[in-house]
Amino acid sequence: MIKIQGGVTAARGFQAAGIRCGIKQQGPDLALIYSRTQCSAAGVFTTNAFKAASIIVNTEKLQSGRARAVVVNSGNANACTGDRGLRDSRRICDFAADLIHIPTQDVLNASTGVIGVALPMQKIEAGIANAVDKLSDDGGEAASLAIMTTDTVPKTSAYEFELAGKTVRVGGMCKGAGMICPNMATMLCFITTDAAISGQLLRRALESNVERSFNSLTVDGDMSTNDSLIMLANGASDCPEIVDGSDDFEKFDKAVGQVCLDLAMACARDGEGATKYVEVNVVNAASYADAKSAAMTIANSPLVKTAIFGEDPNWGRVLCAAGRSEAKVIPEKTSLYFGDVKIVENGEPLAIAPDAARKPMLEKNLQITVDLGVGSSRATAFTCDFSYDYVKINAEYHT
């Protein structure tokens, strides 16, 4: 498996564009992803009871297991917009379908930005027309820029690997300064591949990989109305169709997993106001659910996150968060490391020079490892610290 460039246009047969249509104050704000041929398609969406219009529309369309294009706008989430929002979401798909001469059933859409405000449809329609004109085989980068909100960097990842003598590619892009944007938490991710695979199996690959990547990511614990992960597979690599239970599926699944992991880690690294990237590893837990609960509780703790911002090896806050999680925790069996430095062994602090304990905290990337000592399961949560700028970004933004 080789890392390559190109994001959503790394895979053959995909085109993309990213243009400005004037929804945001500045910068590109409309992206289009398009496959020259029909695709299998699958999606995973937010479980929030308040779902954006696009989530409702996409969920309906994806029951067919296929799609060929996705229109994405930033600057307006089209959420809490009632019937008008649903009509607008459908209209976006219809309008793009007409212009690119495919059935509207094959066009999906996604939105991110302010909520409770109707989409500026005139601007968006003009934008779609412009984006169709600009579609290109190397439009992946432009598209990744057009979906950003408070993100400070575009986020793409792509890999290629051999399958039955053919080169198969999987690539994607995502946005999300963690789970959040100034007005509404949103993580959007789009992945394309030139593998040949059914919609059903594609869905399985997505679901199996989202748990240890995007679902293990947190900036502030807030889950959005708009969170979406959509994947298209067009078969343009000419590889044989990937079937369930095969070695090919394993290879493919691994590549999808790596793209998801890269993009989730990029989101944590770009968390709002983040000064540190943090991986919380919980090992030797009684079950995966236990390990995940402990890792996410630690990663979501404001006390832990502010201590990391302050570069303080405050292990008590980490153990305290583990202790209130749903995991089985036996204090006398619990050990803790900052980086490679063992701080707590079997529930009691080791005698360590303050400078030695603090050293890992000074790095830009921090690994926290909690060994629960009661089993053999492990999980990692991806997060960042909690700084003045998080408060600034989220308090000073006015609706």
Add this chain to the structure above:
Amino acid sequence: MIKIQGGVTAARGFQAAGIRCGIKQQGPDLALIYSRTQCSAAGVFTTNAFKAASIIVNTEKLQSGRARAVVVNSGNANACTGDRGLRDSRRICDFAADLIHIPTQDVLNASTGVIGVALPMQKIEAGIANAVDKLSDDGGEAASLAIMTTDTVPKTSAYEFELAGKTVRVGGMCKGAGMICPNMATMLCFITTDAAISGQLLRRALESNVERSFNSLTVDGDMSTNDSLIMLANGASDCPEIVDGSDDFEKFDKAVGQVCLDLAMACARDGEGATKYVEVNVVNAASYADAKSAAMTIANSPLVKTAIFGEDPNWGRVLCAAGRSEAKVIPEKTSLYFGDVKIVENGEPLAIAPDAARKPMLEKNLQITVDLGVGSSRATAFTCDFSYDYVKINAEYHT
């Protein structure tokens, strides 16, 4: 029921003291509560797997349903201190018992402050001796000052009411800048009463009232290793013993509830870095559990809390938090108010002038009400906003 002064010495037969023994950098840091006669006693403690030594010791002792004195120190939590911590906790009780000539079984203790550091026992023993000398009938205020950590104000509440022709008093004190202190989340609360009631029934009164008061309080969602609520009843009012199912129990239960509520609200108001006091009411939920889940999810959301700090009527963040809670939420049935201003009706934003929507946000006290429209249950969460000072207090404190 009349509000009175006096905190833990409002009820007859109780004495208290608050003195400095030198654990903290400055200020009083050791309190003693004492009853002239034997008391029924009950306690409610943290469910964190990492429990402070005092929690383990108190839980053992309270199996008898009685106690007569409590030693409380601030500045050191005596948590994650292993066997040494347990020995120190027991030693505190033994030492105080000797000086006040009661069985050590009748002495409890509680601690709050830094963790993972052994208690300075010499200072504490000298402090206990000093506190025993200073015990007085109006020592409630001094005691309430000695248990503070990052609290900016002492917190007491007391009421008196008639029971069978006798005047009964219930009073208490607590500490906790929300659920947290610089190094370790801690809420400590002590309530005394001169009612006559069994330990078992006292426990019932505590448990029935803690759910809608302290367990509905959050500053940052972190739960401590040391959280404790201890209540003593000495019967000095000469009222007849309160029995289960009686009107007297109802009256008593209500007074205990009011003291718990006052103290929990005082903690939210004094949350670390708080500039606003916030009550999140969820009404017309399908069940109390649903209402509580939605209210606490909203109250814990960093996005909601930073919006309140920014005085921004960002209703989308509130609905989004409700939507990811465990409550049954049907968008088209959900309405939202800031103060008395209805912002969202049946899932759609109303056309309101920005100034009108923002007006309630400018007040020092904010009521947020979410009407789920799917049942008749309600719950209130008590919290505060999330400011730069929260980050400052928790990032700049170094272990």
